[in-house]
Amino acid sequence: MxxxxxxxxxxxxxxxxxxxxxxxxxxxxxxxxxxxxxYQVSMEQEEELGNLFKDLIWDQYPTIKDNYADSALQQIAKRLVSSIDSTEYRYQFTIIKSKDINAFTIPGGNIYVFSGLLELAETPEEVAAVLAHEIGHAEKRHVVTKLINEMSLSAVIAVLSGGDPNMITQMLQSVISNRFSRENEDEADKFALQLLEDARISPKSMARFFQKMNDKNLDYNEDLEFMMTHPHNNKRIDRARKYKTRNNFSPEPFSIDWEKVQKSLKSE
Amino acid sequence: MEFYPLQQPDEIAEREKEDAMGAYLMMFAAVAIGLPLPVINLIASIIYYFINRKKSRFIHFHCAQALLTQIPTTVINWVAVIWGVTILVSDQYEATDIFWAYVVFAGVCTLLYFIVSIIAAYRARQGKMYYFLVFGPWSYQIAYRVRPTDNVQTSEPMNKPPF
Missing domain, CATH: 1.20.5 (Single alpha-helices involved in coiled-coils or other helix-helix interfaces)
Incomplete structure (x- = not known):
């Protein structure tokens, strides 16, 4: 028994x-x-979709180009992009003139940073953390997935074949709102931390910037756009703080005069 | 090991069959009340067991089986609840794939438990035995085993005939 x-x-x-x-x-x-x-949307289709969005953004938002802030952004972005193992995107980084604290990625590897966010950042490393996070969304194809989930695959295909122009505007609003699932945010964070380390930028800069956003949350409710789309920040700050770099890791500072960046933004 | 003989369905009173069935069905009401805190159903099973176990061996068996099965189910669900709450309130833990796999596991276990409980309740109402894996034989031993204390008889009967 x-x-x-x-x-x-x-x-x-x-x-x-x-x-x-x-x-x-x-x-x-x-x-x-x-x-x-x-993957139901090919890379070519994604690039095409990105170009449609780019035209709309160009019409709707003033951008900042060819000044010190822009060249600083390109320098930060170049370091990050060159540290990605392999990518199918030709990344483009643009500053949008706006007091909003936000950054977003549109299909095709086009990343936009609001000047309000650059003004809030105190170091180039903090901006690098935000860019690395946005690159994470692009590399993991979160934007396309989100569009398919929210608008359906047929709507995305219809837009590509010259469908309803209102639909493109609606899609752009969805992309700019920057609302991703918690899993997507976590995935982009993890990608960003690794990328920052590979680019010899301290991953702690991500914790510092998120902390700044958290502190800001307490004081200025009107500047919450970026925060509100990135919930469970404490957990994310904690993860960035505790991220263990390789033993031989030594950060390489940027040769960017951040005060000059801030001044050039204010003069625009 | 000796066991008391099993009663056959026609030897079991209707009331006994209903009480035996109640051991499984009562749990559904308790689950509905205690869903966020899956311990109410366990408490209800314990109370039901102690109230009914002395009524008959058939009832004792079904009450024991319902209670014993309830224990691992409650533990599994409690782990899911505590793990989930910890993830929600703590910055240290995340809802990993392992956590979600556990939630699926707990959900399927509870569903299986519900299904076998309904079958057992139906069989009990018919006056039949229904043995769960592991817990069935265990409950049978609890209810039907002849214990040494069962055979203790005083050498001198207390009540005697008048002649």
């Missing part, structure tokens, strides 16, 4: 283990299906 009991316990444990393994497989497949969803 004892051997039967033992056998029954083993059967029960095996069923339990199988259920758990099945659960893990299911969860893994669901998270993977989001990634697979983005």
């Amino acid at each position: 004892q051997s039967k009991t033992l056998r029954d316990i083993l059967v029960l444990l095996t069923i339990g283990a199988a259920l758990f393994a099945g659960g893990y497989f299911l969860v893994h497949e669901i998270s993977k299906s989001d990634y697979d969803l983005s």
